[in-house]
Amino acid sequence: AQSVTQPDIHITVSEGASLELRCNYSYGATPYLFWYVQSPGQGLQLLLKYFSGDTLVQGIKGFEAEFKRSQSSFNLRKPSVHWSDAAEYFCAVETSYDKVIFGPGTSLSVIP
Amino acid sequence: ETGVTQTPRHLVMGMTNKKSLKCEQHLGHNAMYWYKQSAKKPLELMFVYNFKEQTENNSVPSRFSPECPNSSHLFLHLHTLQPEDSALYLCASSQTGAGHTGELFFGEGSRLTVL
Numbered sequence: 001a002q003s004v005t006q007p008d009i010h011i012t013v014s015e016g017a018s019l020e021l022r023c024n025y026s027y028g029a030t031p032y033l034f035w036y037v038q039s040p041g042q043g044l045q046l047l048l049k050y051f052s053g054d055t056l057v058q059g060i061k062g063f064e065a066e067f068k069r070s071q072s073s074f075n076l077r078k079p080s081v082h083w084s085d086a087a088e089y090f091c092a093v094e095t096s097y098d099k100v101i102f103g104p105g106t107s108l109s110v111i112p
Numbered sequence: 113e114t115g116v117t118q119t120p121r122h123l124v125m126g127m128t129n130k131k132s133l134k135c136e137q138h139l140g141h142n143a144m145y146w147y148k149q150s151a152k153k154p155l156e157l158m159f160v161y162n163f164k165e166q167t168e169n170n171s172v173p174s175r176f177s178p179e180c181p182n183s184s185h186l187f188l189h190l191h192t193l194q195p196e197d198s199a200l201y202l203c204a205s206s207q208t209g210a211g212h213t214g215e216l217f218f219g220e221g222s223r224l225t226v227l
Contacts, residue, residue: 043116049213049215101157102147
């Protein structure tokens with residue numbers, strides 16, 4: 001079955017520290033992969049996506065993610081976290097042209 | 113208005129009430145979605161409409177009834193709900209087919225509380 005896992009339920013980092021959020025997926029074909037962010041009381045916003053080509057993709061707000069087919073992973077990274085990055089982060093995979101499934105999310109807290 | 117708009121933002125209803133959630137998108141997309149977001153659970157895809165036709169019903173109980181009169185509007189009619197249906201209901205839209213990017217555009221959600 002197609003699925004997305006995010007092993008870390010909650011992560012706390014200090015402001016200015018680097019960040020890596022993990023995502024693993026289970027999908028038979030070449031996946032379309034996404035990272036979304038959700039601030040409290042808000043809907044989800046796309047950070048970045050991978051369709052094909054370069055396995056390192058750049059997104060908004062200084063985020064990047066690397067697709068590793070051999071590990072079925074699509075980890076999100078940021079070199080220096082800002083307090084405004086505190087939010088819920090969701091990894092997602094498109095399983096058909098109109099169906100996207102999401103991981104359980106990772107809650108990020110940032111210590112000033 | 114721009115983007116995806118959901119109303120009401122907050123709704124409290126009894127188990128015997130009938131209410132509706134409304135979603136409107138101003139992006140010219142052809143697909144619209146309902147997702148349910150409960151505490152400590154992944155986002156659950158409920159329904160998908162593509163060019164007004166329902167293409168996905170993810171085993172949702174019949175007490176939830178979707179309606180998509182056109183590509184810009186999506187409703188979720190609610191009746192005889194249970195307390196466990198309390199959640200944030202998110203509407204999203206996307207462009208499928210030509211111009212497909214895979215990106216979902218979300219509204220801010222309707223927070224539903226069932227007493």
